[in-house]
Amino acid sequence: MERFSSPRDLDQARQSAAQSRQGRLTLSLCSGTGCLANRSRPVYEALIAELDKAGAADKVIVKRTGCHGFCERGPILVVYPQEICYLSVQPDDVAEIVAKTVLKGELVDRLLWKQAGKTFTRQSDIPFYSHQTRQVLAHNSLMDPADIDDYIGYDGYAALADVLANRTPQQVIDEIKRADLRGRGGGGFPAGVKWETTRNAADPVKYVIVNGDEGDPGAYMDRSVLEGAPHSVLEGLIIGAYAIGATAGFFYIRQEYPLALTNTLKAIEQAEARGLLGDNILGSPFSFHVKVHQGAGAFVSGESSALVSAIEGRVGEPRLKYIRQSVSGLFGKPTCLNNVETWANVPLIIRNGADWFRATGTEGSKGTKIFSLVGQVEHTGLVEVPMGTTLRQIIYDIGGGIKSGRKFKAVQTGGPSGGCIPEAHLDTPVDFDALTQLGSMMGSGGMIVMDESSCMVDVARYFVEFLKEESCGKCLPCREGIREMVTILNRITQGQGRPGDIAFLEDIAVLLSEAALCGLGTSAANPVISTLRYFRDEYEAHIHAKTCPAGVCKALIAYTIDAERCQGCGACAKQCPTKAITGEKKAAHRIDQKKCVKCGVCLDACPKKYRAVAKVSSVSVVPEAVQTA
Amino acid sequence: MADNITLTIDGHPVSADPSQTVLDAARSAGVAIPTLCHHKDLLPYGGCRLCLVELRQGKRSQLVASCGYYAKAGLEVHTRSPRVLRARKLVLEVLLALMPYSEEIRRLAHENEVTETRYQRTMHYCVLCGLCVRYCDEVKHTNCIGFVGRGVERNVAWVPPDRYDQTCRTCFECMSLCPTGVFPSNFGLAEV
Numbered sequence: 001m002e003r004f005s006s007p008r009d010l011d012q013a014r015q016s017a018a019q020s021r022q023g024r025l026t027l028s029l030c031s032g033t034g035c036l037a038n039r040s041r042p043v044y045e046a047l048i049a050e051l052d053k054a055g056a057a058d059k060v061i062v063k064r065t066g067c068h069g070f071c072e073r074g075p076i077l078v079v080y081p082q083e084i085c086y087l088s089v090q091p092d093d094v095a096e097i098v099a100k101t102v103l104k105g106e107l108v109d110r111l112l113w114k115q116a117g118k119t120f121t122r123q124s125d126i127p128f129y130s131h132q133t134r135q136v137l138a139h140n141s142l143m144d145p146a147d148i149d150d151y152i153g154y155d156g157y158a159a160l161a162d163v164l165a166n167r168t169p170q171q172v173i174d175e176i177k178r179a180d181l182r183g184r185g186g187g188g189f190p191a192g193v194k195w196e197t198t199r200n201a202a203d204p205v206k207y208v209i210v211n212g213d214e215g216d217p218g219a220y221m222d223r224s225v226l227e228g229a230p231h232s233v234l235e236g237l238i239i240g241a242y243a244i245g246a247t248a249g250f251f252y253i254r255q256e257y258p259l260a261l262t263n264t265l266k267a268i269e270q271a272e273a274r275g276l277l278g279d280n281i282l283g284s285p286f287s288f289h290v291k292v293h294q295g296a297g298a299f300v301s302g303e304s305s306a307l308v309s310a311i312e313g314r315v316g317e318p319r320l321k322y323i324r325q326s327v328s329g330l331f332g333k334p335t336c337l338n339n340v341e342t343w344a345n346v347p348l349i350i351r352n353g354a355d356w357f358r359a360t361g362t363e364g365s366k367g368t369k370i371f372s373l374v375g376q377v378e379h380t381g382l383v384e385v386p387m388g389t390t391l392r393q394i395i396y397d398i399g400g401g402i403k404s405g406r407k408f409k410a411v412q413t414g415g416p417s418g419g420c421i422p423e424a425h426l427d428t429p430v431d432f433d434a435l436t437q438l439g440s441m442m443g444s445g446g447m448i449v450m451d452e453s454s455c456m457v458d459v460a461r462y463f464v465e466f467l468k469e470e471s472c473g474k475c476l477p478c479r480e481g482i483r484e485m486v487t488i489l490n491r492i493t494q495g496q497g498r499p500g501d502i503a504f505l506e507d508i509a510v511l512l513s514e515a516a517l518c519g520l521g522t523s524a525a526n527p528v529i530s531t532l533r534y535f536r537d538e539y540e541a542h543i544h545a546k547t548c549p550a551g552v553c554k555a556l557i558a559y560t561i562d563a564e565r566c567q568g569c570g571a572c573a574k575q576c577p578t579k580a581i582t583g584e585k586k587a588a589h590r591i592d593q594k595k596c597v598k599c600g601v602c603l604d605a606c607p608k609k610y611r612a613v614a615k616v617s618s619v620s621v622v623p624e625a626v627q628t629a
Numbered sequence: 630m631a632d633n634i635t636l637t638i639d640g641h642p643v644s645a646d647p648s649q650t651v652l653d654a655a656r657s658a659g660v661a662i663p664t665l666c667h668h669k670d671l672l673p674y675g676g677c678r679l680c681l682v683e684l685r686q687g688k689r690s691q692l693v694a695s696c697g698y699y700a701k702a703g704l705e706v707h708t709r710s711p712r713v714l715r716a717r718k719l720v721l722e723v724l725l726a727l728m729p730y731s732e733e734i735r736r737l738a739h740e741n742e743v744t745e746t747r748y749q750r751t752m753h754y755c756v757l758c759g760l761c762v763r764y765c766d767e768v769k770h771t772n773c774i775g776f777v778g779r780g781v782e783r784n785v786a787w788v789p790p791d792r793y794d795q796t797c798r799t800c801f802e803c804m805s806l807c808p809t810g811v812f813p814s815n816f817g818l819a820e821v
């Protein structure tokens with residue numbers, strides 16, 4: 001690989017890469033973790049074989065790209081320049097795609113997206129995409145993450161070249177400050193301010209770090225950016241290092257992300273070979289080196305002091321430190337830690353200017369944010385929207401609303417220690433401050449949609465249970481407070497709740513938020529506090545009336561058979577796994593509550609025309625049903 | 630040594646060395662702050678959270694562990710504000726469940742009007758203050774014992790298990806540090 005020794009070399013490479021694209025079709029096949037799981041590799045192999053057979057291999061460029069975001073409908077294949085988007089592509093489909101689209105420019109209709117009676121050809125017209133603003137993720141469907149020249153061909157490293165040739169470090173910092181870029185890892189701290197503090201710290205040895213720990217269950221924003229656009233993150237990091245005056249940097253990537261790791265390592269290797277990383281970058285006096293650290297993948301390791309400890313080779317556990325890391329961080333040196341998505345925004349800001357970046361977003365939060373939209377919505381996936389987009393727009397316009405026609409109940413944002421937001425606040429514009437005001441948070445961008453079949457006490461229990469497993473156990477409030485919260489929530493959902501339990505939960509929440517050592521502990525009560533704030537009646541129903549309004553908590557529900565309606569067909573009895581249902585043929589059946597394990601099979605088995613089986617959760621019915629058993 | 634600076638603790642000006650923690654400064658000025666995981670020969674740890682104090686700056690207020698926060702000029706420290714006392718009581722309620730046999734904890738609880746605990750009594754004998762582990766590391770440099778497990782599974786153990794025979798047999802210095810007073814039985818060392 002040729003080494004660039006000046007910005008001019010880079011520019012020539014850009015031109016020739018752009019030229020080589022001219023007049024050729026590009027087939028972008030998603031090879032993100034989601035699509036690989038949906039067998040995108042055999043599709044790739046079929047594609048290569050089929051193109052060869054058709055003698056069309058020279059006419060097209062086949063790229064294996066990062067995640068396109070609509071993983072649920074993967075593998076995704078996009079044909080440029082027309083941007084024809086084929087979904088759920090299987091190896092069998094490839095021959096037809098080559099024969100029709102590649103050779104004749106025709107569409108394969110059955111692979112196109114259809115919604116509300118309409119067919120969508122272009123990827124960006126599909127409602128899932130059309131309501132998004134994909135700035136950071138733009139690279140993902142367009143570029144081969146394993147090929148630095150592809151990135152260069154789309155203006156990659158132009159921002160770095162510009163910065164090295166034309167701007168002082170302070171000018172770069174000023175641009176980032178003016179853009180008002182806030183940290184995407186959760187806290188929303190102004191990145192430019194952090195850079196400046198690190199730069200101004202007295203010690204001449206400084207470090208920059210990419211936080212790619214992403215421990216939130218179900219979230220994969222950072223994984224997808226590292227897999228699909230590792231060069232964006234790397235370019236951002238190099239620019240940051242130049243501005244801050246750092247000579248060494250680290251990627252902290254969790255072990256569970258093998259593809260992100262591979263692609264990052266490859267990106268570093270190629271950037272070094274191209275002279276974009278290492279000594280005298282692009283012939284300038286600036287030198288910068290990068291290492292990758294694999295994390296053990298605990299949720300708490302993403303916390304800044306724990307992450308720094310881990311890179312130092314110690315236990316990845318939060319430390320008592322009241323000196324900011326920008327003054328004394330890794331190995332006691334001034335250190336600037338930013339999230340994957342934060343770094344990935346940097347080249348965009350430098351290339352397009354702070355004003356361009358500020359044009360998107362709200363007063364207090366500029367730019368876009370990536371969310372992983374999961375749960376009971378029609379369309380799940382990775383979405384990038386302008387800050388200030390409402391929850392309703394994300395869930396309904398992009399996500400297509402609630403699955404199977406049920407009613408919306410709450411959306412959980414901010415990861416395990418975020419909060420649940422009810423219907424009444426769906427029109428809230430999503431930004432750092434608005435979510436915090438609602439008792440939730442931005443976190444790193446998890447978004448779990450729940451419908452009416454979710455019990456909010458059980459949801460809170462689920463998240464606090466997760467945090468109990470993830471607490472490092474070092475400080476007493478977190479270890480013992482979360483443990484006790486789980487005990488209380490377990491007993492409430494099992495129908496053993498006691499009158500003082502809500503007050504006790506609220507006191508533990510104060511203990512956690514006031515006294516815990518790190519951010520895991522201080523935010524750990526959010527799932528409980530936010531559900532108490534918006535769904536207190538559900539807690540009260542569990543504790544006092546011993547009912548679960550959503551019909552989820554097994555100890556508080558029962559299945560009964562209405563003797564009037566039951567025709568004695570025996571369908572339920574046949575399927576009952578514990579043989580709890582008895583009755584004569586053509587006579588009303590009964591459920592032995594002692595044997596019943598509340599699996600609900602009988603409810604589904606009962607023919608729709610009879611509707612004799614019912615799930616009940618109310619004081620009057622449960623004890624009676626139990627008594628008659 | 631750097632020049633002394635002045636901070637205020639509970640409204641009184643106190644002179645301190647900037648290498649001192651707020652806890653040290655308070656104690657040398659005769660202000661009592663309860664601690665459990667602090668030891669003068671060991672690095673600040675911040676595990677027990679008994680030593681929390683409130684820092685105020687204009688309208689802003691923040692709770693910090695005084696055992697790890699270093700004295701700064703002009704710092705406004707409160708050791709008995711309502712916010713501090715509320716947090717301290719909540720910490721003591723936990724400790725009362727974990728080590729009800731400790732005279733010191735019972736005294737502190739009494740002093741802070743914590744008479745009962747709603748927490749399940751887990752009777753762990755070890756409150757994971759880490760004094761023994763850190764002493765073994767920072768003072769003896771032997772690292773015979775360490776923390777194993779995470780969260781509620783966290784425990785103190787020999788790493789590796791045969792370290793006991795090699796080194797501990799002739800030392801036992803950490804035992805006197807244990808705030809629970811039951812260290813020997815906890816480790817099964819009483820029988821040794």
Ligand SMILES: Cc1cc2nc3c(=O)[nH]c(=O)nc-3n(C[C@H](O)[C@H](O)[C@H](O)COP(=O)(O)O)c2cc1C
Pocket residue numbers: 182183184185186187188189211212213214215216299300301302303304305337338339340342444518519520
């Ligand atoms: C328990 C805990 C887990 C965290 N996990 C992550 C994470 O996985 N990724 C991340 O970028 N930040 C995480 N953070 C936030 C980091 O501590 C830090 O604030 C962030 O990486 C700074 O980067 P930013 O300013 O670009 O957001 C976590 C914080 C806490 C308290």
Ligand code: FES
Pocket residue numbers: 030031032033034035036066067068069070071072074075076
């Ligand atoms: S992995 Fe292919 S769309 Fe996400």
Ligand code: FES
Pocket residue numbers: 663664665666667674675676677678679680681694695696697
């Ligand atoms: S004495 Fe400060 S946290 Fe334990």
